[in-house]
Amino acid sequence: MAKKIMVIDDELDILEVLTFRLSKAGYEIISAVDGQEALDLLTKTRPDLILLDLRLPKIDGYEVCRRIKTSDELKEIPVILLTASSTIKVEKAVKKYNVEGFIIKPFDYKDLIAEIKKFI
């Protein structure tokens, strides 16, 4: 059975290219455009990995991170942050919420795949 990846990004264009790429690579994709939608979908779909943008409407990426990592049910799911913020900020967030990895935008598709392959 194909592994499930949830992609959370408010940029629809980025969602589209990612969905295309990752589907081609054989993953099943669940997409969400804001923090609220992501959290709603998480418990229902239980993905194997989460790609998370930090700047999101409604509930931002940091809060989504916190909720995932403090929930007994979800904290085992690996999270990769996907962001255009500066390296320093992201490193801080990674440390604070025990996030598994991060990729800075604009990213290289090969790097992204390599990062994902580390976990699933």
Added chain:
Amino acid sequence: MKIAKKISLSFLVTAIIIVSVVGPALYVIFSNILKDSIFAHLSTTAQSRRNHIETLLREYEHAGKMLALSTSFKNVFNENLDYDQRMEAALNKIETVLDTHMDFFEILIFDEKGSVLITNEPRNVTTDENRLATLKTEEKDAYLVDLHVLEPSGHIGMCIIAPIYIENERKGFICFRIKADEIYSILTDKTGLGKTGEIYLVNRDGYMISPSRFLEDTFKNTKVDTTSTRKYFEDVREFGDTKHPHIPFIHADYRGKKVLGVHDHVSSMAWGLFAKIDEEEVLRPLRSVAYLLTTMAVVVSFVAWLLGVLIGRVIAKPIRRLQKCTEMIGKGDLDYKCDVSIKDEIGQLSLAFNKMTKDLKRTTTSIETLNKEIDVRKKTAMALSESRAQLKGLLDGSPDLIAQIDKNIKVVWANKAALDLYPDVIGNFCYKAYGDGSDGPCKGCPCIRAIKSGNIETDIVCKPRVKGAEGVTYWEDIGVPIKDEKGNVTGVIDIARNITLRRKAQMELERAKKQIEYILGATKTGLDIIDKDYNVVYVDPEWEKIYGDPKGRKCYEYFMGLEVICEGCGIKKAFETKEIVVSEEKLPKEGNRPVQVTTIPFQDEKGNWMAAEINVDISERKNAEQEIKKAIDIKSDFISIVSHELRTPLTAIREGINILSDESTGVLTDMQKNFIKLTQRNVERLSRLINDVLSFQKLEADKVVFKMLKNDINKVAEEVTKTMEQLALNKGVKLEVSVGMNLPEFRFDRDKIMQVVTNIVDNAIKCVDKGDVLITTSRDGDQNVRVSVRDNGKGIRKRDIPKLFHTFEQIEKGKDRITGGTGLGLAICKDIIEKHGGRIWVESKLNKGSEFIFVLPIR
């Protein structure tokens, strides 16, 4: 000697003897009281400052002791943890400590051998503290290292060194470096120390280790060898750390000036604390006492002498009169009468004498007396006519108009100058010919006033019509009253002097002054003149309105409200150098209004040095500077935000193009592939540009943390070679690496140095067409490692070399322009290398090739 003289002399001698004993005795008593009070004051001041310093030192020691127990610092030695993680945790902790302890500015952790494991100051590796720390064998929680110059920053400061224990085994030390500013501020507080008092510290070797009020750059440069320091070291030997007697006394200080001083002892650091004040300043109030005493001595002596003279006279007078009387009568003056008013023995003797003379006189007559009288009268008449002629010559020779006017203000007589101007003046009313031409007495006429008051009167008169003169003329008119023997005024001498030229010059001067003052006021420019003793000699009127009367005030007090001459005083410098000094000041009495002060030294007509100060208002410039600073901050934030915003759409574009180029959406024609490659190339370039702008902006704003950990430079060179090899091959360039043997591991930020080498190699590959690029690492002396990247490409023109490391400078503009470069790469490299304490440069020959070289210090 006469009797009167003898008496007066003996009075004078007695007075002088008394005064010369009492005066000095009083002076000595006063001066002792004054000195005792100053000594007491100095002793308490020294003691309170010492207590203050000791409290501060105890606080430092305590803080060091507590911080050494922190887990993050202990973990530096915990080899069970990941190296990068524990070092990073320690760095974060260092950041927090520096934030909370404002006095601390550098923190180092080093092991038992003294090598530094981690620090917040990357340049900082070879220090004295680590050596010192290991020298101390006794087991102590924490201790302070004496004040010294902290390399490499050059600050003066001290260190707290605390051992770090893990399970009762000492693993190493942590060193907190503290600037001496706080201690110095306790010492240099001038409260209660007048104009010359100061407090300074001397270390156990007798060198001054704190700022002096009189010398610059004293730290360990000035050996203080005075009676006071010698006494202090004797006390230290005798009493050790127990309480010293602190006896104050007068001695010559390190400048050779006599001072009242006291010493104290900061025992924990073996510092001698010296408080002193110039004797001259202390004894200044005594000077007036001395003047008073001297004046009193002179007055008393004089009064005593006067008394002596008077008493002498009273006794000697009747005797002298009688003696004179006999002498006169002896010469034949029979009219002379001896004084018989005193009813003592001498009086009776005189009475008898008079009777005898009276009888003698009756027999004598004198014709001689009459002849003498006639002779005297003749001589007087001649002298009178002679002096009249002289007077007339004198009056006629005078350029002033002189006339005699009677009580009815008719002219009786006039001199030649007056008659030349007004021939028909005599016999007329003075105002008719002489005055302003009006039909009555002139307004404010000094002659009429002189006649009324009987005093000399003066007035300045304007005469519109004077023969032979152009326009209005001004005259100074003086009326001198003439009085008869009873004191009644009979007339007046009128003297009129033409002062037209002087008056016009004065008016001209006044107008010029008003103009200058108006200009100064309108441009908010202040003008003042200061003499060599810093007294305010002149202040322009606008300023005087704000600051008040400058008379008798010193410039630092008048403008700045200070008790002593301002620090970095421009006037002082101007007097020393005799050159114009330009400085910027803030005026505290005008809400810190900023001014630019141009101080111009000059000599007045007597050759005394003075300084003129022109104070130009620069509020607007200062505001503009503030605005610029704000604008730069906004620019920086703007760049950061925009760059981040650009990244998101760029990601979508890049991935979209990549998907097309992969042909995962369908096969492309050659033409389509061609344009997609072109688009990809430019997307990559745009993305590089954004990254470079961001990282340069961060470096510039000092927002980058350098992870200074031990690394192998050869590994960096090899890794760069590996990643760049393919790129080189694609261009037909051979990339080789030659690593130096026996290079030590040393501290540098691996990612950043990798970025530098990659950037240089990337440039080299772009410049070369089918050639070689060689990376070499080697040792450069004892202290440095050298990395070089050499190519045999186009080379760089000499005139372009200086521009290379600047932002957005690309050489060979035009069709040869290197493609894909952002113009920021080398500027970033330079910044990174310099933040490591290293140096980067280029050596190049046109058409032969270039070599980029950087050296890094081994730490």
